[in-house]
Amino acid sequence: RDTNQRRRRAPLTNEAANQQDNDGAAPPIPPPKPVQSSKMPVPAAACVLAIVVFTRTSSSSNLQHAPLAGVRAPAAQMRMSRSINLRTNARKSDKWMQNLGEGVAALGLAGSMAMGTPALASEFDVLDAPKPTNGYIMDDTPCLQKGSEKKMNEDLSFLEVGKGYKLNVITTRKLEDSPDADTLGQRMLDKWSSSDKANSGVLVLVGKNSEVALVGGDKFLAALGEDTAGSIAQETVGYFASEGRPNQGVSEGVNRIRAVLSGEADPGPPVIKSQNKERTYKTKDEVEASKGASIQVVGALLLIAFVVPMLQYAGYVQKE
Numbered sequence: 001r002d003t004n005q006r007r008r009r010a011p012l013t014n015e016a017a018n019q020q021d022n023d024g025a026a027p028p029i030p031p032p033k034p035v036q037s038s039k040m041p042v043p044a045a046a047c048v049l050a051i052v053v054f055t056r057t058s059s060s061s062n063l064q065h066a067p068l069a070g071v072r073a074p075a076a077q078m079r080m081s082r083s084i085n086l087r088t089n090a091r092k093s094d095k096w097m098q099n100l101g102e103g104v105a106a107l108g109l110a111g112s113m114a115m116g117t118p119a120l121a122s123e124f125d126v127l128d129a130p131k132p133t134n135g136y137i138m139d140d141t142p143c144l145q146k147g148s149e150k151k152m153n154e155d156l157s158f159l160e161v162g163k164g165y166k167l168n169v170i171t172t173r174k175l176e177d178s179p180d181a182d183t184l185g186q187r188m189l190d191k192w193s194s195s196d197k198a199n200s201g202v203l204v205l206v207g208k209n210s211e212v213a214l215v216g217g218d219k220f221l222a223a224l225g226e227d228t229a230g231s232i233a234q235e236t237v238g239y240f241a242s243e244g245r246p247n248q249g250v251s252e253g254v255n256r257i258r259a260v261l262s263g264e265a266d267p268g269p270p271v272i273k274s275q276n277k278e279r280t281y282k283t284k285d286e287v288e289a290s291k292g293a294s295i296q297v298v299g300a301l302l303l304i305a306f307v308v309p310m311l312q313y314a315g316y317v318q319k320e
Contacts, residue, residue: 123176123184131192132168136160141171141207143246152251155258165220165261166200168192169250174208181206181213189215203237203257205250210241214253223261232256235269 125140132138135153152169160166170188178184185204193200201216201224214233221229232253240249252270260266 122174123172123178126170126172126184126188127177132170136167137169139169139171141173141205141246143171143205143207144250145247148247148251152254155254159258159261163261164199165223166193166196167203167216167220167254167257168200169203169205169254171205171207171246171250173206175206175211181211182215185213185215189217193217201257203233203250203253205237205241205246207241207246210238210246212238212241212249214257224257225260228256228260228266231269239270239272 122140126138129138133140134149136156137144137149137152139149156167156169168188170185172184175181175184178187181204185202188204189197189200189202192202196217198217198219201214201220204211204213204215206212212233214229216224216229236256237246237249237253240246240252252267256267
């Protein structure tokens with residue numbers, strides 16, 4: 001019993017052991033010192049807890065999406081993950097294509113707003129213009145080449161400065177307010193050449209139906225001649241426009257006007273080569289005649305096919 005009590009007691013220091021040996025009695029055991037617990041501040045503990053939760057969450061999500069090394073996922077789970085990845089990639093691709101399409105559409109709209117819409121050109125653009133847009137020419141269709149416009153502007157400038165006659169050229173896609181090209185030409189003659197209307201003229205070409213008009217003041221038409229003006233409008237400008245060559249028609253028309261008003265010989269309209277095309281089909285009478293001949297031929301062949309074998313058979317029978 002004494003031995004057990006000694007074992008349960010705390011170990012004595014050297015001084016206490018010496019005193020016990022000297023006194024022969026064990027001194028009272030001092031109470032154990034309380035252990036000071038290291039208390040952590042509340043904010044630090046909250047941070048540690050947040051880090052632990054985030055680590056556990058990220059690790060669990062990684063485990064859900066990617067299996068650990070050395071562990072093979074079931075086939076169904078692998079197929080499911082592949083299908084999920086394919087759907088995600090498809091959605092991303094569709095979204096990317098949608099954003100690209102919206103960007104291209106916005107760029108096209110901005111470009112059309114910046115450059116304008118020449119396809120919507122009409123008669124109102126001509127009526128609103130205070131003067132021709134390029135020297136003596138307003139190509140609103142547009143159908144004229146830059147080189148042709150430059151050459152025509154030089155000829156028309158020489159005609160106005162050297163001979164006193166002014167000619168403006170207008171091309172428009174279609175008529176929307178005027179009933180015909182002559183009315184549009186007369187309106188633009190009154191607007192652009194009000195100060196010297198007698199010596200001025202306007203050549204109009206409507207691209208939609210190749211309609212041409214050449215109008216002018218009294219002195220202008222008298223110097224040009226009505227027959228020549230009609231030939232220029234119809235046989236030169238109108239002919240080439242109907243053939244799909246409006247640039248050539250307007251160029252040659254302006255060249256003829258310049259030549260006549262300058263006192264030179266009229267080059268005249270283009271030579272139209274008449275093409276004699278041979279008929280490659282049969283008329284109704286020819287078809288009927290050939291039909292009757294074919295019927296006769298077929299009838300004769302059928303008659304021979306039936307009669308000749310019967311005659312041969314009759315000959316054999318008589319011999320027997």
